[in-house]
Amino acid sequence: MFENKENRTELSELGEFGLIDHLAKHIGLSHPSTLKGIGDDAAVIDQGNGQVTLVTTDMLTEGVHFDLGYVPLKHLGYKAISVNLSDICAMNGRPAQVVVGLGLSNRFSLEAVEELYAGMKLACERYNVDLVGGDTTTSRAGLVLSITAIGTAAKNKVAYRSGAQENDIIILSGDLGGAYMGLQLLEREKEVFKANPSAQPDLEGFDYILERQLKPEPRLDIVELLDSLGIIPTSMIDVSDGLASEILHICKQSGYGADLYIEKIPLDPMTISTADAFNLEPVTCGMSGGEDYELLFTIKASDFEKLQNNPLITPIGHITGKGERARLITPQKEAIEITAQGWKHF
Amino acid sequence: MFENKENRTELSELGEFGLIDHLAKHIGLSHPSTLKGIGDDAAVIDQGNGQVTLVTTDMLTEGVHFDLGYVPLKHLGYKAISVNLSDICAMNGRPAQVVVGLGLSNRFSLEAVEELYAGMKLACERYNVDLVGGDTTTSRAGLVLSITAIGTAAKNKVAYRSGAQENDIIILSGDLGGAYMGLQLLEREKEVFKANPSAQPDLEGFDYILERQLKPEPRLDIVELLDSLGIIPTSMIDVSDGLASEILHICKQSGYGADLYIEKIPLDPMTISTADAFNLEPVTCGMSGGEDYELLFTIKASDFEKLQNNPLITPIGHITGKGERARLITPQKEAIEITAQGWKHF
Numbered sequence: 001m002f003e004n005k006e007n008r009t010e011l012s013e014l015g016e017f018g019l020i021d022h023l024a025k026h027i028g029l030s031h032p033s034t035l036k037g038i039g040d041d042a043a044v045i046d047q048g049n050g051q052v053t054l055v056t057t058d059m060l061t062e063g064v065h066f067d068l069g070y071v072p073l074k075h076l077g078y079k080a081i082s083v084n085l086s087d088i089c090a091m092n093g094r095p096a097q098v099v100v101g102l103g104l105s106n107r108f109s110l111e112a113v114e115e116l117y118a119g120m121k122l123a124c125e126r127y128n129v130d131l132v133g134g135d136t137t138t139s140r141a142g143l144v145l146s147i148t149a150i151g152t153a154a155k156n157k158v159a160y161r162s163g164a165q166e167n168d169i170i171i172l173s174g175d176l177g178g179a180y181m182g183l184q185l186l187e188r189e190k191e192v193f194k195a196n197p198s199a200q201p202d203l204e205g206f207d208y209i210l211e212r213q214l215k216p217e218p219r220l221d222i223v224e225l226l227d228s229l230g231i232i233p234t235s236m237i238d239v240s241d242g243l244a245s246e247i248l249h250i251c252k253q254s255g256y257g258a259d260l261y262i263e264k265i266p267l268d269p270m271t272i273s274t275a276d277a278f279n280l281e282p283v284t285c286g287m288s289g290g291e292d293y294e295l296l297f298t299i300k301a302s303d304f305e306k307l308q309n310n311p312l313i314t315p316i317g318h319i320t321g322k323g324e325r326a327r328l329i330t331p332q333k334e335a336i337e338i339t340a341q342g343w344k345h346f
Numbered sequence: 347m348f349e350n351k352e353n354r355t356e357l358s359e360l361g362e363f364g365l366i367d368h369l370a371k372h373i374g375l376s377h378p379s380t381l382k383g384i385g386d387d388a389a390v391i392d393q394g395n396g397q398v399t400l401v402t403t404d405m406l407t408e409g410v411h412f413d414l415g416y417v418p419l420k421h422l423g424y425k426a427i428s429v430n431l432s433d434i435c436a437m438n439g440r441p442a443q444v445v446v447g448l449g450l451s452n453r454f455s456l457e458a459v460e461e462l463y464a465g466m467k468l469a470c471e472r473y474n475v476d477l478v479g480g481d482t483t484t485s486r487a488g489l490v491l492s493i494t495a496i497g498t499a500a501k502n503k504v505a506y507r508s509g510a511q512e513n514d515i516i517i518l519s520g521d522l523g524g525a526y527m528g529l530q531l532l533e534r535e536k537e538v539f540k541a542n543p544s545a546q547p548d549l550e551g552f553d554y555i556l557e558r559q560l561k562p563e564p565r566l567d568i569v570e571l572l573d574s575l576g577i578i579p580t581s582m583i584d585v586s587d588g589l590a591s592e593i594l595h596i597c598k599q600s601g602y603g604a605d606l607y608i609e610k611i612p613l614d615p616m617t618i619s620t621a622d623a624f625n626l627e628p629v630t631c632g633m634s635g636g637e638d639y640e641l642l643f644t645i646k647a648s649d650f651e652k653l654q655n656n657p658l659i660t661p662i663g664h665i666t667g668k669g670e671r672a673r674l675i676t677p678q679k680e681a682i683e684i685t686a687q688g689w690k691h692f
Contacts, residue, residue: 009456019456019482023463027477031442033498034476043478045443045496049395057481059447059492064484096377097391101405101447101492110355110365117369130380131373132389135405136365141487146405146447148494150391152379 017340039253040161041090041238042151052158054095054151056087062142069193070186070201073112075214077119080145083240085127086218086293088151090238092159094223097132098124101146103139116145127220157227159236159297164254168234168298168319173222173312175266176243177282180289181274182206182213208270216293222312223295229306236297242288244338246296247326257324260317260338263331287328287338363686385599386507387436387584388497398504400497402433408488415539416532416547419458421560423465426491429586431473431564432639434497436584438505438569443478444470447492449485462491473566503573505582505643510600514580514644514665519568519658521612522589523628526635527620528552528559554616562639568658569641575652582643588634590684592642593672603670606663606684609677633674633684 011019024038035052036044042056058080060066066076081098088095100120104113124131129149189201203210219238226233235254237246243265251258265286275282286292298319299307307313317329326338357365370384381398382390388402404426406412412422427444434441446466450459470477475495535547549556565584572579581600583592589611593604611632621628632638644665645653653659663675672684 007455007457011450011452011454011456011459014456016482019459020480022456023459023482026463027467029476029478030471031474031476033442034478037476037478038480043443043445045478047393047395047397047399049393049397051393051395053393053399053496055443055445055479055494055496057445057447057479057492057494059449059481059483059490061449061483061485061490063486096379097389097401099389099401099403099494101403101494103405103407103490104357106357108357109353110357110360110368111353113357113365113369117372121373125376128377130375130377130383132375132380132383132391133401133403134366134384135403135492136362136369137405137407138410139407139487139490140409141485144405144407144449144485144490144492146403146481146490146492148401148403148445148447150399150401150496 036160041087042093044091044158046155050155052153052155054088054091054093054153055148056084057146057148058084060145062144067190068143070190071214073115074119077116078123078215080147081120081123081129082216082218083293084147084149085123085129085220086238086240088149089218089220089223090236090295091153092157092223092226092233092236093151093153094220095127095129095149095151095218097130097150099132099148100134102134102136103144104136105139105142108143127218157232159233161235161237161249162253164235164250164256164298164319166256166319166321167301169301169304169315170247170258170260170296170298170317170319171307171313172266172294172296172316173219174292174294175268175271176239176286176292176294177271177275177289178209178212178268179216179291180285181271182209183291184278185209185274186213206270206274208268209274213291216291218293219295225312231299231303231306233297233299236295239292239294239296240290242290243296244287245340247338248340250296250298251326254319256322257320258317258326259320259329260327261329264314264316266314382506387433388439390437390504392501396501397498398501400434400437400439400499401494402430403492403494404430406491408490413536414489416536417560419461420465423462424469424561426493427466427469427475428562428564429639430493430495431469431475431566432584432586434495435564435566435569436582436641437499438503438572438579438582439497439499440566440569441473441475441495441497441564443476443496445478445494446480448480448482449490450482451485451488454489473564503578505579507581507583507595508599510581510596510602510644510665512602512665512667513647515647515650515661516593516604516606516642516644516663516665517653517659518612518640518642518662519565520638520640521614521617522585522632522638522640523617523621523635524555524558524614525562525637526631527617528555529637530624531555531620532559552616552620554614555620559637562637564639565641571658577645577649577652579643579645582641585638585640585642586636588636589642590633591686594684594686596642596644597672600665602668603666604663604672605666605675606673607675610660610662612660
């Protein structure tokens with residue numbers, strides 16, 4: 001009745017990041033307690049007592065973010081919580097509560113919803129987080145999950161994407177590319193299953209990369225490690241869209257360049273062998289695969305000694321000059337400019 | 347591949363409240379900062395400095411919670427924010443931030459999304475709330491909106507549903523039933539429009555009830571009024587599902603009964619005349635209509651003097667004895683037991 005049909009710009013022309021940038025331009029901040037709005041892993045709200053509240057939200061929709069053809073509901077619940085806790089950790093914060101919005105079509109039974117909640121509960125228990133609220137409603141189209149995580153940090157320890165400085169060391173927790181290879185494996189088995197529904201999925205021996213895809217863990221241990229060593233990262237982000245995309249966020253928001261060394265990028269042997277079997281370049285899987293939920297952060301060179309030889313982390317490069325670009329340095333010392341692969345659903 | 351098809355309980359057997367109760371039973375709270383989880387208008391998190399953080403979330407799905415056939419996107423955006431701010435007010439708190447999850451199908455253009463955001467922005471500005479984050483993603487089926495609102499309150503001023511005591515006065519802000527009558531009007535005009543697409547909607551002169559439906563306002567003014575008068579409500583809830591449903595929540599959680607007086611229930615003249623035109627009982631529209639987003643609260647009898655004759659509020663009854671029922675008292679002093687109408691989408 002009231003629809004305006006005159007102008008029409010397709011969302012696909014902007015892409016996800018473009019749309020968010022476009023909308024964020026028109027959003028002002030005026031509440032005195034808001035320290036950071038859109039544009040980081042979580043919003044930062046001042047409590048006025050030296051502490052901040054961190055808030056992050058994610059919406060996951062069936063057929064876009066997950067395929068119930070091969071993602072068990074319990075794993076989906078676990079992952080949905082994990083990835084939000086990861087965003088709190090990426091501010092150098094500690095998650096404490098989550099609220100859950102759930103849209104369900106009548107395809108779902110109570111038992112299915114219980115499975116989903118069992119997974120969410122497991123993740124909450126593991127990270128000492130309380131599920132404190134939610135909204136459960138009908139959806140016309142499959143499952144929609146909306147998770148908001150709440151956490152806290154000391155105000156002077158919050159790590160923004162924008163704080164990296166020249167000569168800071170770039171550090172990565174864990175290894176990359178595993179979640180992406182796990183996804184390739186599941187997609188392949190789904191095709192086999194579609195062709196022959198009596199076939200059993202051949203997933204044995206691939207536990208590590210399957211877990212990386214189906215059951216990622218937020219790196220709260222890294223936040224605690226840094227705290228115990230007295231290190232405040234100068235910048236931090238979690239690797240949800242691939243290392244390439246994340247280092248570009250840090251460079252863009254900090255205003256500096258970065259050099260990453262290809263041979264330093266940590267890859268698990270199973271990621272490498274599976275990538276080989278799929279005729280994929282392992283480093284590319286790490287750079288662009290995404291969903292690893294590792295922490296990418298920068299520290300002052302003077303803090304590096306405290307972290308050296310720690311098996312949980314790998315130094316992969318350093319921040320370069322003001323206005324420089326992000327580059328990948330090959331073992332032959334060639335420099336390749338890193339461009340956004342991003343993650344475009346539209 | 348992994349689906350368990352053995353047991354199946356339909357969600358429709360439980361209804362929305364039944365499902366939430368069922369799931370909440372298995373959710374424990376363990377984080378020391380969690381003061382209240384599921385079961386009130388918002389979760390309550392201790393900041394440790396005499397202040398609490400309040401968190402509430404709502405998911406709105408197209409075709410279930412709104413019909414874009416007659417709800418302009420700008421109004422939808424405004425209302426989505428309003429109703430969440432209302433939940434913060436219903437804890438006797440002040441909203442400060444929101445985060446927005448948005449699922450969009452490719453049916454929506456950039457211009458449509460801008461309209462939606464314009465409405466959200468308007469509500470945020472009006473109530474001095476910042477939109478601090480969000481997630482925008484693809485949805486397979488229409489529009490999904492998930493809003494989480496964050497607010498604060500002094501720890502000793504939070505009003506829970508569970509605090510009503512015998513002889514407390516039951517107070518309601520504003521008037522009831524208008525939003526429901528606005529909806530009836532819009533539904534009727536939609537049917538006319540379907541039958542004759544060249545017909546112009548006949549909505550003139552119905553501004554009040556249309557605004558009640560399309561553009562509800564959170565009663566932050568009531569929270570501020572009570573604060574300025576030095577009144578801490580003993581219990582509070584917002585009227586989203588109708589007065590019947592809300593007074594039952596207060597009675598159940600407080601453990602007391604309530605007597606409400608039919609002739610005291612505030613109805614706008616336009617609500618009454620429109621109800622008459624639709625052959626509906628005006629009081630029933632107020633009791634069960636819902637979406638008025640007024641505040642229903644109880645105060646100690648000794649505080650009543652401070653509020654007496656205030657045009658923003660109406661005393662509509664009082665809390666009765668422990669374990670008593672909620673009753674509606676007719677002008678002839680007959681008592682009708684109030685039963686849940688609730689709001690069942692499943």
